[in-house]
Amino acid sequence: MEFFEEECFFKQPDRDPYVGGLCRIGTVEVAPPVIMAPMAGVTDGPFLEVVSRFGVGMVTTEMMSAEGLRRNDPSCRRMLRVPSRVPIPVAIQIFGAAPDVMAEAARAAQDSGAAVIDINAGCPIRKIVRQGAGAALIREPDRLARIVDTVKRAVTIPVTVKTRLGWDQNSIHVVQVCRMIQDAGADAVTVHARTARQIYTGKADWWWIRRLKDNLSIPVIGNGDVTCPSDFHRMMRETRCNAVMIGRGALGNPWLFRAIADQCRPRGPSASSLETAAQTAFTGGEHRTPSAQRTAPLRLKKTQSGPNPFPGKNSTGPSVITPSFLCTKNPKPSVPSANIWCGTQKDAPTLPPCGPES
Numbered sequence: 001m002e003f004f005e006e007e008c009f010f011k012q013p014d015r016d017p018y019v020g021g022l023c024r025i026g027t028v029e030v031a032p033p034v035i036m037a038p039m040a041g042v043t044d045g046p047f048l049e050v051v052s053r054f055g056v057g058m059v060t061t062e063m064m065s066a067e068g069l070r071r072n073d074p075s076c077r078r079m080l081r082v083p084s085r086v087p088i089p090v091a092i093q094i095f096g097a098a099p100d101v102m103a104e105a106a107r108a109a110q111d112s113g114a115a116v117i118d119i120n121a122g123c124p125i126r127k128i129v130r131q132g133a134g135a136a137l138i139r140e141p142d143r144l145a146r147i148v149d150t151v152k153r154a155v156t157i158p159v160t161v162k163t164r165l166g167w168d169q170n171s172i173h174v175v176q177v178c179r180m181i182q183d184a185g186a187d188a189v190t191v192h193a194r195t196a197r198q199i200y201t202g203k204a205d206w207w208w209i210r211r212l213k214d215n216l217s218i219p220v221i222g223n224g225d226v227t228c229p230s231d232f233h234r235m236m237r238e239t240r241c242n243a244v245m246i247g248r249g250a251l252g253n254p255w256l257f258r259a260i261a262d263q264c265r266p267r268g269p270s271a272s273s274l275e276t277a278a279q280t281a282f283t284g285g286e287h288r289t290p291s292a293q294r295t296a297p298l299r300l301k302k303t304q305s306g307p308n309p310f311p312g313k314n315s316t317g318p319s320v321i322t323p324s325f326l327c328t329k330n331p332k333p334s335v336p337s338a339n340i341w342c343g344t345q346k347d348a349p350t351l352p353p354c355g356p357e358s
C-alpha cells in the first residue's frame, strides 16, 4: 500500500492543481496547453520545425497577408508549406481587412494542411493598421465580426482570433469585442494582455484575461510576459485560461516548452515500479482470502481520456490499474486520467465582479 501511495499515485505535491491536460479548440487538441506565438520574421517553417520537437502543443506561423496571397507573393506561398514540415498542429495566421479576401486566404491555408486559421486583430504596426487590418479591427468590431463569420463559413477547420485589450488605456473593450467574435463563430480567442498603444511596454495585465474567461464560453488563450514554467502555472491559475501562448520567452529557449510539457504530462509509475507492483500483487495472492484470490490481482482497465501512463503495457490508450487487494485504506487506488492528475479549476480564487463593461 505504501509502495503504491509513494511510488505511483497519490503524492504529487509539485502538480499544479489548475493546469488542465489539454485545450480543445474546435476539433483540435492542444496538448500540453501551451502554444508558440506568431512572430513576424521569426516563426517561419524552419523555426517552427525545431520548436515542435520540444513538446509545445501547437505552433503559429508569422502573420501572412491575405492580399499578398491573392497576389501570389512568394513569402505567402512559403508560409503555406509550413504545415507539411511540422509534425504537430499548425495555426496559420492571416491578416487583412476585407472579409472575402480573408476567406480566400483561409481556404488556401486549410488546403495546405493548417489545423487552425488564426485572424490577426492585434498587430499595432502602422503599415498594417493603415490598411484597416491588425489592431485597427479592435476599433471596428463589426468588421472584425464579419471577417470571422465569412472565414468561418469558408473553412471546416477551427477559426481563432488573436487580439489585444483595446486600442489604448481609455478604450479597453476586449470583453465586448470578444463576445462579438464568439457570436460570429470563432472557436477560441487569444488575448495579448496589453493595448495596441502599449506595443510591448509596461506589463501585461492578466486580470483582463480572467475577466474574459469569466465572460466567454469559447476557450481563452492567455498571452503576455510568460517566460518560465512558473509564469505559465501562474497565468493558468490566476486567469483560468485554457491555454498559454508564449512568444519572446521561447526565443533562444525552446527548452521552455519541454519543461512545461514535462510538468503537464501525467506521470505514471516507471516501468520498473509497475513491474514491482505487479510482482507484489501476484506474490501477495497466497495471503489473500479465497474469494479475493479468484479476482484478478492486477487489472488494467481503460478510461476515456488522457495519455497512456504505461507505454508499452497498453498501447491503445490510458489505463487505470486496480490492484484491489493491495488496498486496505482505499479500495480503488487508480491512476487518474490526465484531467484528474492535473486537477480542476473549480477551486480557483474568485476575482472581483465585472464592472460596467461586461
Ligand SMILES: Cc1cc2nc3c(=O)[nH]c(=O)nc-3n(C[C@H](O)[C@H](O)[C@H](O)COP(=O)(O)O)c2cc1C
Residues within 6 Å of the ligand: 037, 038, 039, 040, 041, 042, 061, 062, 063, 093, 120, 122, 123, 162, 192, 223, 224, 225, 226, 245, 246, 247, 248, 249
Ligand atoms: C518580433 C515579434 C514579432 C511578432 N509578430 C507577430 C505576428 O506576426 N502576429 C501576431 O499576432 N503577433 C505578433 N507578435 C506578438 C506576439 O505574438 C505576442 O503577442 C507578444 O510578443 C506578447 O507575448 P510574449 O510576452 O510571450 O512575447 C510579435 C512579437 C514580436 C516580439
